[in-house]
Amino acid sequence: MIPTVPQPAFAKWCYRAYVAVFFIYLALPLTVVCVFAFNNSVFPSMPWEGFTLAWFFGTEAPFIGVFHERAIMRSIGTSAFVAIWVSGLAVAVGTCNAFLFVRHDFRGKAFLYMLMLLPLIIPGVILGISILVFSSSLANALEDATGMWFDGLRPGLILVILGQFSFITTFASLVISARLQKFDPSLEEAALNLGATKWGAIRQITLPFLLPAIVASAVVSILMSFENFNTTLMLVGSDSPLTITMFDKLKQGSTPVLNAVSLLLIVVSAALGLMSLLFQTKKNQRESV
Amino acid sequence: MASDTSRLGFYLLLAPILLWLVVLIILPHIGLFIVSISERVGPRAYEIGLDNYATFFNEPLYWRTFARTAIMSMIATLLTLVLGFPIAYYIAKLTRGRTKTTLFLMCMIPFWVSELVRTFGWMILLRETGVISNTLQYLGLVAGPVEMLYNDAAIMVGLVYTSILFMVVPLVTTLDSLDDSLIEAGYDLGGTNVSIMREIVIPHAMPGIVSGCIVVFMLSLGNYLTPILLGGKDSLWFTGMIYTQFITRFNWELGSAFGFLLLVLSSLVVFAGLKLSRQSLTETMGRT
Numbered sequence: 222m223i224p225t226v227p228q229p230a231f232a233k234w235c236y237r238a239y240v241a242v243f244f245i246y247l248a249l250p251l252t253v254v255c256v257f258a259f260n261n262s263v264f265p266s267m268p269w270e271g272f273t274l275a276w277f278f279g280t281e282a283p284f285i286g287v288f289h290e291r292a293i294m295r296s297i298g299t300s301a302f303v304a305i306w307v308s309g310l311a312v313a314v315g316t317c318n319a320f321l322f323v324r325h326d327f328r329g330k331a332f333l334y335m336l337m338l339l340p341l342i343i344p345g346v347i348l349g350i351s352i353l354v355f356s357s358s359l360a361n362a363l364e365d366a367t368g369m370w371f372d373g374l375r376p377g378l379i380l381v382i383l384g385q386f387s388f389i390t391t392f393a394s395l396v397i398s399a400r401l402q403k404f405d406p407s408l409e410e411a412a413l414n415l416g417a418t419k420w421g422a423i424r425q426i427t428l429p430f431l432l433p434a435i436v437a438s439a440v441v442s443i444l445m446s447f448e449n450f451n452t453t454l455m456l457v458g459s460d461s462p463l464t465i466t467m468f469d470k471l472k473q474g475s476t477p478v479l480n481a482v483s484l485l486l487i488v489v490s491a492a493l494g495l496m497s498l499l500f501q502t503k504k505n506q507r508e509s510v
Numbered sequence: 511m512a513s514d515t516s517r518l519g520f521y522l523l524l525a526p527i528l529l530w531l532v533v534l535i536i537l538p539h540i541g542l543f544i545v546s547i548s549e550r551v552g553p554r555a556y557e558i559g560l561d562n563y564a565t566f567f568n569e570p571l572y573w574r575t576f577a578r579t580a581i582m583s584m585i586a587t588l589l590t591l592v593l594g595f596p597i598a599y600y601i602a603k604l605t606r607g608r609t610k611t612t613l614f615l616m617c618m619i620p621f622w623v624s625e626l627v628r629t630f631g632w633m634i635l636l637r638e639t640g641v642i643s644n645t646l647q648y649l650g651l652v653a654g655p656v657e658m659l660y661n662d663a664a665i666m667v668g669l670v671y672t673s674i675l676f677m678v679v680p681l682v683t684t685l686d687s688l689d690d691s692l693i694e695a696g697y698d699l700g701g702t703n704v705s706i707m708r709e710i711v712i713p714h715a716m717p718g719i720v721s722g723c724i725v726v727f728m729l730s731l732g733n734y735l736t737p738i739l740l741g742g743k744d745s746l747w748f749t750g751m752i753y754t755q756f757i758t759r760f761n762w763e764l765g766s767a768f769g770f771l772l773l774v775l776s777s778l779v780v781f782a783g784l785k786l787s788r789q790s791l792t793e794t795m796g797r798t
Contacts, residue, residue: 236596236600236604239596240596240597240600243593243597244613244616246671247616247617247620247671247674248616248620249631249635250628250630250631250632250634250635250671251619251620251623251627251628251631252631253631253634253635253641254627254630254631254634257634313526314526314527314530317522317523317526317527318523318526318527320523321520321523321524321527325520325523327520333527333531336531336535336536337527337531339531339535340535341725342724342728342776342777342780343535343539343773343776344728344731344732344749344772344773344776345732346732346734346749346752346753346769346772347542347732347752347769347772347773348538350542350752350756350765350766350769351538351539351541351542351769352534352538353756354538354541354542354545354762354766355537355538355541355542356538358541358545383534384534386530386534387530387534387535390530419519444622447624448622448623448624448625448626450624450625450626450734450735451732451733451734451735451749454734454753455753455756455757464624464626467626467630468626468735471626471630471633471739475630475633479630480630480634483624483626483627483630483631486623486624486627487623487627490622490623490624491619491622491623493622494618494619494622495615495619498615498618
């Protein structure tokens with residue numbers, strides 16, 4: 222079925238109807254989550270009790286809005302802290318990996334590349350428990366040996382950051398490598414001929430070229446870190462990131478305050494995601510002109 | 511020439527990746543395996559043995575949950591492929607320009623939203639006081655409230671929903687690279703819709719199909735939120751059991767054995783998928 226080959230009209234309409242139904246299916250859960258954030262009722266369910274903004278700005282129980290719900294605000298802060306660390310680390314290591322795999326040939330390169338892809342096929346829960354088990358036994362051994370405490374190796378934010386970093390780095394490496402592969406090395410050679418140092422050429426020529434990929438992978442890393450659940454669940458200590466807090470609240474029984482948080486999350490992540498895509502395509506277009 | 515500095519640069523680039531992979535991936539998984547083959551014989555005293563794995567095979571609840579998780583994940587993968595393929599084909603072949611970009615972006619947006627939010631949306635839709643139940647009552651199709659949450663069908667809806675984008679995106683990418691003239695040639699040579707699909711489109715899309723299936727299967731197998739929230743208390747999912755052993759029961763040895771079994775299963779499926787389609791991990795995953 223392609224546009225240049227005629228098909229019966231009926232088949233065409235059936236196909237279109239299926240596509241339409243699919244997109245409704247895709248949009249439905251997100252739409253209801255957003256709509257019920259404005260329902261003037263203590264349950265995010267039917268019937269519709271009228272429009273309210275109390276779930277965002279309310280200050281009186283039971284209508285305590287997101288912006289006044291301390292547990293949620295604190296966990297947003299925790300998530301942001303984790304996300305910035307994860308994104309920074311992942312982009313730094315990802316950039317190194319890109320240079321390593323694109324610029325260097327060495328024995329075992331294919332094997333190392335395959336190892337780098339492994340985190341993609343390890344389920345998040347397993348990644349979480351393996352890091353949990355390893356760091357705990359390390360902490361036990363160190364504490365037995367030295368008699369000091371190693372709290373950083375117990376469940377907590379450091380482990381959450383390391384756990385998320387362990388698989389998000391693969392994504393960052395792939396995105397940045399793809400961009401570096403398109404780079405024309407003669408530009409760097411020209412800089413060297415003009416008297417630049419090796420590091421100067423990389424800083425002035427190569428890194429600016431990589432910038433769109435670096436920004437895009439930083440944004441995607443932040444998004445992935447913010448919404449990660451499986452790995453985080455196993456490594457979390459007393460400070461819980463947003464998804465864990467929301468999950469706990471959801472298990473206790475949901476109120477529209479969760480809808481309000483979700484709405485904010487949807488808006489922010491859709492905006493960030495679109496931005497990262499636009500940034501990448503715009504740069505590409507400018508270069509192809 | 512400047513081989514000394516470039517060697518130094520090489521090792522400086524090699525250090526972070528080795529540190530990352532050895533400390534966060536390789537050693538933890540070796541550790542996981544070691545814990546899974548140790549038996550507690552006294553306080554802080556362990557012996558090596560396969561007791562934890564024996565427990566798994568002797569307790570029907572454990573291995574049945576394991577099998578159930580695997581089978582449900584396979585069904586979810588198949589469903590996702592069947593439902594997602596026409597969409598990917600539509601986006602790749604039947605739309606152009608701006609429509610194509612818009613549809614593709616519409617597919618991507620739910621993927622950026624947290625899985626928790628998506629699952630929450632399904633809870634609002636499917637529960638007894640939910641939107642669908644109320645709509646059906648309003649239309650007079652049912653007499654009283656219907657509970658659609660907390661069963662396997664709900665889990666399936668949720669699993670397909672969370673993972674369909676990981677199927678559609680690689681499919682669109684591979685189908686995009688199929689030249690329309692090949693399909694036209696197929697029609698010119700007297701091919702029917704079915705035979706062209708089978709002989710031209712599907713073989714060409716195979717890399718996308720395989721990488722989509724691998725990712726979807728893995729995501730379903732390792733999913734925790736969807737089965738727990740949509741399946742209710744009685745629904746059993748293997749990741750839920752791992753969580754129980756680790757966090758509730760504090761039996762890390764058995765939990766590690768469970769984790770290792772799940773890892774083996776998912777690796778086997780990935781390996782089988784790659785072998786069947788004669789592809790390597792590098793080319794399949796590197797594409798995404």
